[in-house]
Amino acid sequence: MQGNKIIGEAAIRAGCRFYAGYPITPQNEIPEYMAENLRKVEGGVFIQSESEVAAIHMVAGSSAAGARSMTSSSSPGISLKQEGISSLAACQLPAVIVNMMRGGPGLGNISPAQGDYFQATRGGGHGDYRVIVLGPDSAQELADLTMDAVDLAGQYRTPVMILADGMMGQMMEPVVFKEPKPRVYPKNFIMKGAGSGKSKIIRGLILDPLEMEEHNWTLDRKYKIIAQKETRHELYKTDDAELILVAYGTGARIVKGAIKRLREAGLRVGLFRPISLWPFPTNELRDLSKRIENFLVFELSTGQMVEDVRLALQGRARIGFHGRPGGVVPTPVELANVVMRQYDRKEGIIDPIT
Amino acid sequence: MMKKVFGRPRSMKGNIFHYCAGCGHSIAHRLIAEVIDELDIRGITIGVPPAGCAVLAYNYFDVDMIEAQHGRGPAMATGIKRVLPDRVVFSYQGDGDLAAIGIAESFHAANRGENITVIFINNAVYGMTGGQMAPTSILGQKTTTSPTGRKNVLDGYPIKVCEVFSLLPGTAYIERCTVNSPASILKTRKAIRKAFQYQIGGLGFSLVEILSPCPTNWKMTPIDSCRWIDEVMSKEFPLGVIKDVPAAEQKKRDEKP
Numbered sequence: 001m002q003g004n005k006i007i008g009e010a011a012i013r014a015g016c017r018f019y020a021g022y023p024i025t026p027q028n029e030i031p032e033y034m035a036e037n038l039r040k041v042e043g044g045v046f047i048q049s050e051s052e053v054a055a056i057h058m059v060a061g062s063s064a065a066g067a068r069s070m071t072s073s074s075s076p077g078i079s080l081k082q083e084g085i086s087s088l089a090a091c092q093l094p095a096v097i098v099n100m101m102r103g104g105p106g107l108g109n110i111s112p113a114q115g116d117y118f119q120a121t122r123g124g125g126h127g128d129y130r131v132i133v134l135g136p137d138s139a140q141e142l143a144d145l146t147m148d149a150v151d152l153a154g155q156y157r158t159p160v161m162i163l164a165d166g167m168m169g170q171m172m173e174p175v176v177f178k179e180p181k182p183r184v185y186p187k188n189f190i191m192k193g194a195g196s197g198k199s200k201i202i203r204g205l206i207l208d209p210l211e212m213e214e215h216n217w218t219l220d221r222k223y224k225i226i227a228q229k230e231t232r233h234e235l236y237k238t239d240d241a242e243l244i245l246v247a248y249g250t251g252a253r254i255v256k257g258a259i260k261r262l263r264e265a266g267l268r269v270g271l272f273r274p275i276s277l278w279p280f281p282t283n284e285l286r287d288l289s290k291r292i293e294n295f296l297v298f299e300l301s302t303g304q305m306v307e308d309v310r311l312a313l314q315g316r317a318r319i320g321f322h323g324r325p326g327g328v329v330p331t332p333v334e335l336a337n338v339v340m341r342q343y344d345r346k347e348g349i350i351d352p353i354t
Numbered sequence: 355m356m357k358k359v360f361g362r363p364r365s366m367k368g369n370i371f372h373y374c375a376g377c378g379h380s381i382a383h384r385l386i387a388e389v390i391d392e393l394d395i396r397g398i399t400i401g402v403p404p405a406g407c408a409v410l411a412y413n414y415f416d417v418d419m420i421e422a423q424h425g426r427g428p429a430m431a432t433g434i435k436r437v438l439p440d441r442v443v444f445s446y447q448g449d450g451d452l453a454a455i456g457i458a459e460s461f462h463a464a465n466r467g468e469n470i471t472v473i474f475i476n477n478a479v480y481g482m483t484g485g486q487m488a489p490t491s492i493l494g495q496k497t498t499t500s501p502t503g504r505k506n507v508l509d510g511y512p513i514k515v516c517e518v519f520s521l522l523p524g525t526a527y528i529e530r531c532t533v534n535s536p537a538s539i540l541k542t543r544k545a546i547r548k549a550f551q552y553q554i555g556g557l558g559f560s561l562v563e564i565l566s567p568c569p570t571n572w573k574m575t576p577i578d579s580c581r582w583i584d585e586v587m588s589k590e591f592p593l594g595v596i597k598d599v600p601a602a603e604q605k606k607r608d609e610k611p
Contacts (some may be wrong), residue, residue: 018437045436049429050462057426057459061402061433064420065441069433087423191418191434193398193441199367201412203421 003142004169007098007162008033010146011070012041014180016096018062018069020047020055022077025110026166027100030072043067052077056084056097063093064202066190068150072098074166075116076107078124085159086125089219090204092189094153094160096146097131101165103327111327112167112250117304120163121278128216130223132160132230133277135248139173141275147180155185156226163277165300167250167329232275233284237263241270243343243350244288246309247298248274250329255298257332262339269339277305282312289317294350296320296339300329306353320350363387365396367416376576378566379407381533382475382542383414386444389547390417393554399442400434402427404456406448407481425456428463431470442553444471450480453489453513460519464559467524471549472561474515477568478587485571489513492590497571512590516563520597526558528597532565532588534580545595557600565591 001009008030011019019034031048038044045062049055052073059069073081078099088095101116103109120133132152134145142164149160191200206212234252237259238244247255252273262269272288272295274281289295295317297306302325310319322338324330330338342351362368365387371380390396396417403411405424412419422430427445435443452460452474463470479497480486487497487504490512494503504512516530527549531542542564549560565587567579574582595601 018433020433043437047432047436047466050458053426054429054459054462057422057429058433058436061420061430062437063433064430065400065434065437067433067437083423084426091421191400191420192438193400194416194418195397199416200418201421202419203412205409205421 001139001175002029002170002172003139003164004029004100005033006139006142006175007072007146008037010143010177011096011150012038012044013177014147014150015068016070016150017041017043018045018059018067019071020049020058021071021073022049022052022055024074024077026102026169027072027074027098029169030098052080053083056081059095060084060088060091060093063088063095064191066187066192068094068154070096070098070150072100074100074102075104078116078119082125085131086123086127086129087204088159089123089129089131090127091202092157093202094157096149096153096160096162098162099164100169101163103325109327110166112165112300112329113325113327114165114249114251114300115304115325116163117277117299117301120161121280121308129219130278132156132158132226133163134160134232135163135275135277136168137249137252137273139171139175142168143175143177145275147178152230156222157185157189158222163249165250227279230276231279231281231284233281234271234273234275236271236273238270238272238288240268241292242268242348243294243296243339244270244272244292245296245298245339246272246274246285246305248277248305251298251300254330254332254335258335258339261332261336267339267343267345274305280308280312282308285309285312286314286316289313293317294320294343294348296322296342296350298322298335301325318350318352321353363391365390365416367414369413371414372410373407374570376567376569376579377407378477378533378564378568379475381539382473382564382566383411385539385543385546386473387415388543389550392547393550395442395550395554398440399444400438402431402434402443402445404445404447404451406451408446408448408475409482411446425451425454426459427451427456428468428470428472429459432463432466432468435468435470439469442550444473444550446473447475448481449476449478449488449490453515461522464519464561465522465524467526467558469553469556469558471553473546474561474563475566476515476563476591477566478512479568479571481568481571490515490591492586514591516561516596519561524559525561525597526599527552527560529595530563530565530591530593532583532593534565534567534583552600563591565593
């Protein structure tokens with residue numbers, strides 16, 4: 001099944017009943033899948049919106065009305081959605097946002113890239129907030145993490161982003177959809193009309209600075225809980241490794257191919273793959289630095305996640321970097337050659353970034 | 355025994371309005387609340403206030419309300435209404451909100467024929483931010499960003515929202531009213547009532563534009579402001595029913611037995 005369609009199917013299985021989106025390559029199969037399939041489900045609503053901006057606010061409205069909601073786009077469109085994502089965070093409304101990243105900045109191109117890491121993991125829009133960001137690296141994870149995203153959004157009443165790229169969206173792999181296990185979460189925020197009772201307000205406007213500060217700390221407490229409980233990562237051939245490559249998503253797939261070749265050449269290399277990009281698996285990565293001195297970060301960008309790696313390792317290990325921005329996807333062989341060049345096997349020292 | 359003939363609508367909270375003296379918002383709020391009471395829909399109504407002077411509308415309406423970012427009310431209302439089609443959903447928008455930053459959301463909600471009601475407050479100026487030029491400021495009108503008067507060559511023309519929206523087949527009912535006299539207030543009340551009734555009947559998108567005085571930013575007395583609506587503003591924005599599809603269809607049916 002194709003990556004984009006997997007996301008659509010997984011969302012529907014996880015109970016998503018509202019989707020609004022605007023066409024943009026390379027994620028068009030998501031709205032197309034939803035147009036065909038979500039409308040067949042009872043209560044399912046699909047809207048092709050007039051813009052990315054409208055889509056995210058439709059999602060906010062539907063979420064407030066109690067639907068599990070999703071929108072999807074690619075880099076330039078995600079920039080447009082940031083107003084609404086900030087608003088969702090402020091109003092504590094659940095929603096899933098899929099970003100099939102492409103080359104940027106600006107219109108860039110439509111090739112796979114990872115240049116939106118900063119935007120995704122630092123909130124993205126204005127104000128003090130975070131978004132849970134999950135970075136799948138396979139068709140199976142597209143399915144699993146999309147389903148989890150719907151649940152996480154509901155549990156924490158916060159926007160959750162699936163951060164993948166054009167390659168993940170277009171590739172075909174077999175997939176098994178897991179049984180949905182909806183997490184239990186309170187639904188008292190849902191707005192359905194006051195009935196005979198007290199009326200409700202959902203708002204992000206808090207004019208009193210002290211009250212606003214309290215709201216900021218309330219959100220922050222929630223983010224701290226998420227940071228404690230929701231980190232995810234994968235360790236791949238790290239047990240005997242002398243050098244750890246750090247990569248996510250499509251980058252991690254290339255790394256796995258490179259590791260095969262490097263190990264054939266006798267170099268003991270492993271992979272640390274963050275799956276949750278926010279919260280970043282800081283402690284888990286730091287643990288590795290207790291016994292391993294060399295790390296090499298690989299990204300399809302000029303270097304964004306590498307900053308989180310540096311924050312995690314806090315100078316306890318040498319960190320190298322290799323990046324291919326702009327939609328260039330190197331082969332595992334190319335990456336393996338880069339590792340050979342940057343890593344001094346004799347001395348056991350990676351060429352560190354300065 | 356004394357009989358109560360006038361009181362606060364059930365659908366208002368009773369908080370004191372923050373609006374300036376002579377502002378039309380408070381009258382529009384009250385009319386909407388009265389209509390909600392009259393139609394007995396308080397419990398199933400969800401309102402979407404805008405960014406602008408009416409951003410705090412949820413402090414006054416005693417119905418469920420969810421704030422929209424500037425201009426996004428109709429998108430939000432669309433999301434709510436599609437999930438809860440049996441609720442009454444209205445967005446409350448100013449001229450900047452509807453005709454400038456949110457023109458796309460408003461236009462397309464209308465074009466989809468979303469079964470929602472838009473109450474559009476047109477005071478020809480950005481009120482909350484201090485009197486800048488609005489998309490509906492009339493030619494020659496002095497504002498803080500058109501200090502020598504709005505000029506079409508530099509600033510474009512005032513947008514006639516009702517007339518433009520009435521061209522969309524998705525719209526069912528569009529009327530322009532004002533609140534500058536007791537008679538016009540009663541007329542506006544009737545228009546709001548009709549708009550909500552049409553929504554309840556599932557007849558489609560309804561929009562009521564209200565020419566509304568803004569003495570503070572027009573730098574006029576409240577009385578002069580009311581006069582300005584009569585003498586200047588309503589010449590640019592003619593009052594009346596612009597479109598009433600259900601009524602027109604009814605008329606056709608009546609004529610053809």
